[in-house]
Amino acid sequence: MANKDKITRSIGTIRKTHPIVRIVGKAIIYIVLTFGALVSLFPFFWMVSQSLMTLGETLQIRWLPAFPQWQNYAEAWSRARFGEYFLNSTWVTIGTIIGVLVTSILAAYAFARIEFPGRNIIFTIFLATMMVPESVTLIPNLFLIRGQIIPWGNWNDTFWVLTIPFIANAFSIFLLKQFFQQVPNELWDAARIDGAGHMRFLTQIVLPISTAPIVTVILFTFTGAWNAFSWPLIVTGRKWRTMMVGLYNFVSEAGTETQLLMAGAVISLIPIIILYIFTQKQFTQGIATTGLKG
């Protein structure tokens, strides 16, 4: 006890920084952090500000619109067809999420909880596909969906071409497998004694306790599908153009109407921002634990 007192006293004596030094230090920390946050935020501020300006105002030196032009959004939604693109992206995102959940929950369960021949090999092959750059797969996949390799018709510019190739991925399987492995064996033994098969065990015991990793998978799939660009760019035409492709095309099609472009940009961000605000803890945790670069 006496020893501990001594240590605490010595901390008190040695680590006595002058209060002014401490306050200045803190102030510097806040200034640096605030500056960084402003840099992070500025482009978003600029986007919103420009989206509410008149065309004339976007060409002047001014930070804010004189009167917010809310009708820019209506115009972007209908005339610039961003509404249509927005709905396309929404359907594609929902479809992809459902597909990913079904395939990856099943596969992850098998990898995590059932012994079967070839388990490790198949899993390693799955993981290996994560390394392959899109540049490699893009061209063969284009031929594939046009029905030039397997004669299943041309899927170009359909809902399926934007969803099917993405309804399974190694990352989601990996993430869920890690979690499913931690489910205690005793639960499985008990379920099995009660006569439950794998399917019942999965749906009634494993899934209800796996909301955290499932939410993470949904988050990653959501952002992946919503933000997708190069694949939708080459496989969509008029009908299934997604939000991102629409935005990119608007740049070249109507390069001067900055206010509409920025209104479109705001519209394209809304789902992601909402998702992020409500789940930001899960988001950052998911990234910190997996170390995945999206």
Next chain:
Amino acid sequence: MEVPKSEELSEGIEESEQSVMIQPEPIVDKPKRGLGFQKTIDYITAYSFVTPAFIIIFLFGLFPIGYAFYMSLINWNVRKGKFIGFRNYLEIFGSWENLYWVLGGIALLFIGFLVQDKLSKSNHKIAKFSWLVFLVILVVAGVLFTTGWGAMMDTGDKAFLQSLVNTLYYALGTVPTQIIIGILIAFLLYQDIKFKEGFRLLYFLPYITPAVTTSVIFRIIFNREAYSIANRVINLFGLDPLKWRFESKPIMQLLGFNIEGFWAGPSLALIVIMIFGVWTFVGYNVVIFLSGLGNIPKEVYEAAEIDGATKWQLFRHITIPYLSPITFYLTLISLIGTFKAFNHIYVLKLPSAGDSVVTASVYIFERFYKFSQFGRATAMSMVLFLIILGLTFIQNKIMAERVFYG
């Protein structure tokens, strides 16, 4: 270990647990046939569970690699032509000798690192001169590499090789910058401050928002007009407006140096793309570093504080060494990321910036999307793939061999 099941047994348990406790024999005796049957059921279940994912991943993730390789061996422009072996590759490199020189240089560099590592650890007399040995190897490797590369640029696909150089510029400009800024911000955020969550939320925002959207915003910020934000900012420092995204001149020439070739540096347009890259990925680095900071034992800091270490000393001698495995991981994963980077570069690039903003993945994309040179494009994509594989190999090799506490 799971308890083998038979009908009687499970019924018995439902009725009373005691019967099992008293008569354990059925568990031992019965299971053999049941186990085999159960195994079969298990296999069927497992395969049917894995099949949907397998079909998709095989079709769209695995099969395309083989097919891309097959395409790269064919003279395939718009229409499929003849089988030409490795001619598409040969046209990229100019000649095989060029490739051997370049690969020899890289291999030697790698060996150099290994030798230096071994020597510096041993207690032998030579150990003192290990840096000298390393220097010699480095020079030889450099000569080999530049000779091969120069010949490649002369006789091979210059535009593609230039796109690899651009990718290298992009990597060198972004990866160290975002890691240094990331580690600093993470360290500051880790201090005892308010609004921690809020700051983290804001820093992470650029990473989570779609790259196409944010690139479109950056297009406007870095316009060449005098009223663009970028020009207004440099105007505050009394500088004349720049052309930013439209500027294809290398940075060194803009600064007034009369340099040509590699050392002239990236164009200002590519630097705008780098700024975008850093802006986007700092938040990602912050989050990863923060999780690493949380793993540093508090006692280490406390012990150092008792010894009277300053904040800077804590940062320099505890935080940085402890984080070095993460730093290394982030460096390689970001490096690999730069070779894959596409979306923001494609959206930010302009024809007037010419080839100076075309990185490898963008170049490959244009070859097939605009010019339908499928054979050549797949050959280039295979080269890119091999580079990424090489980097991944180095990552695994070094990560496995040493823990960085330096």
